[in-house]
Structures are given as structure tokens and as C-alpha cells.
Amino acid sequence: MTMPRQDSETIRALRGLEDGRSSVRLRAALAVGSHPDPRFVDKLVERCGIEPEFFVRDMLTWALTRHPVSMTLPELLREVRSEHPQARSQALHTLSKIGDRQAWPAITRALLTDADDEVARTAWRAAVVLVPEGEESGLAAVLATQLGRGEHETQLSLSRALVALGEVVVPILRTAAAAPDRRVRTHALATEGLLRDPDAGFEFAVEEAKRVVALGGADREGR
Structure with a gap:
């Protein structure tokens, strides 16, 4: 039985996000963002937390912003509580790019004073974007x-x-x-x-x- 084309492309893109070559991962993230699909969200968030290359991480964030907030926000809010600094930092960065103020309660004092400088810096930037008027x-x-x-x-x-x-x-x-x-x-x-x-x-x-x-x-x- 031949696999439907859409499923085949989805599997190829998901595999591409885990490829050992950064150029392949970058192209896969671009493809995922160009054709949003709810099945990609978990993998995109996961890759953000472990992706070593800055340009690929930025493309992963862009791809997440292309998906509905209702799908990305819950995953990212869980990720800001991760024990891994990169996962916290990249989730905060993505939240700042999405710009939905529903995320504001997740910008806690603990994140704003995080011991990891990169996490704290990203939290500061996100907080300025998300802070409600009057706070x-x-x-x-x-x-x-x-x-x-x-x-x-x-x-x-x-x-x-x-x-x-x-x-x-x-x-x-x-x-x-x-x-x-x-x-x-x-x-x-x-x-x-x-x-x-x-x-x-x-x-x-x-x-x-x-x-x-x-x-x-x-x-x-x-x-």
C-alpha cells in the first residue's frame, strides 16, 4: 500500500529535523513552517530545547509562530519550566515572538532572576513584550x-x-x-x-x- 503523499512529506520533514547536518535541519524547519501541521508542534518544541545551531533554532521558532497559538502556547508554557536552560530560554524567545499576553503569568520572578544569564536575558525581553498595561x-x-x-x-x-x-x-x-x-x-x-x-x-x-x-x-x- 502506497503511503499518502502528505504523510510521506510529514515523515520526511520530521526526520529532517533530527538530521545530523544543520543545513538539512534548517531546510526541514523552513518546510514545516511553510506548511503548518499540528503534528509538527511537539517536535518543533522538543528540537528548540536541544538544537545546537542558532540559525536553526531561529527557524524552529519561526515555524512555531506559523502554527495556531492554541496549539503552541500550552507546549511552550510547559517548556519554560524545563530543567534545561536552553529549553527555557528558547521557549521564552518563542513566546516573545508570538506576543500573546496569555503567556504573561508564566514570566515568573524565578525566570526573571534565573541563574543562567541567557535564560534571564530572554525572560527580560519576553517580559517587556508581554507585560500587561499597568503592570x-x-x-x-x-x-x-x-x-x-x-x-x-x-x-x-x-x-x-x-x-x-x-x-x-x-x-x-x-x-x-x-x-x-x-x-x-x-x-x-x-x-x-x-x-x-x-x-x-x-x-x-x-x-x-x-x-x-x-x-x-x-x-x-x-x-
Whole structure:
């Protein structure tokens, strides 16, 4: 008995997602996204959690966004609780791309303060996309607990998330700018500088913040 063409193509695509060659996996993810099918959702989510290549992961996320939210959302919400950091991170990334605010309750404080920098960074980006109107201040307060964390890229990600929330973050940043920890003070001042002048760039804002902290904050604008 000859297998129906659709079933044959589905099996081929599913096998392609597990191929040892990244180029084959990329083409398979493109094919799956081009022809959405509920049978693909579980495999796409699973592959997101273990796929080693960035470009393939991005295509997997795109493929998931092509499927109905009613099918993808439950799977992704389970995945953000995975014990594997990549699975949590990629699920959060996909939720941010889908942009459905039903996912907001899944963006917990535990994820926003995750010990894994990549998970935390992705949670920050997702939170800014998904936060309901009126809850920005609460989100900003949680994000501010991470000021001073990590190296340049992590700090830049946090500053961008805070800046995206707008003026609501100003009083929170000014409180953090008086914190005992020098790294927290510097990061808070740099973020406020970036909020005032986004075109100046983060590196300039950090250098200016370091200068102000070194001088004890005496010449800080607005203080």
C-alpha cells in the first residue's frame, strides 16, 4: 500500500529535523513552517530545547509562530519550566515572538532572576513584550534587582529592557543609584543615561556613569 503523499512529506520533514547536518535541519524547519501541521508542534518544541545551531533554532521558532497559538502556547508554557536552560530560554524567545499576553503569568520572578544569564536575558525581553498595561512598575522593580549582574552583554540586555518600559523606571533607577554596591549604582546610572539619550549608546552611558560614581554622584544631572 502506497503511503499518502502528505504523510510521506510529514515523515520526511520530521526526520529532517533530527538530521545530523544543520543545513538539512534548517531546510526541514523552513518546510514545516511553510506548511503548518499540528503534528509538527511537539517536535518543533522538543528540537528548540536541544538544537545546537542558532540559525536553526531561529527557524524552529519561526515555524512555531506559523502554527495556531492554541496549539503552541500550552507546549511552550510547559517548556519554560524545563530543567534545561536552553529549553527555557528558547521557549521564552518563542513566546516573545508570538506576543500573546496569555503567556504573561508564566514570566515568573524565578525566570526573571534565573541563574543562567541567557535564560534571564530572554525572560527580560519576553517580559517587556508581554507585560500587561499597568503592570510595568512591578516588572521594573523585579528587573531592578538584577542591576549590576553579569558582564557587558547581560547588563546591556537588562538596560534595554528597562528603557523599553519608559519613564516608569526612573524612580526605581534613582533608588538603585544610591545602592551600596558600586556595580549596581553604575549600572543604574548608565541605564538612566540611556533612557535620557538612547542615541548616545550604552558604552558611553556606562563610562559617564563610572565617572559620576567615582566623583560620588555630586555632578549627576537632576540630583
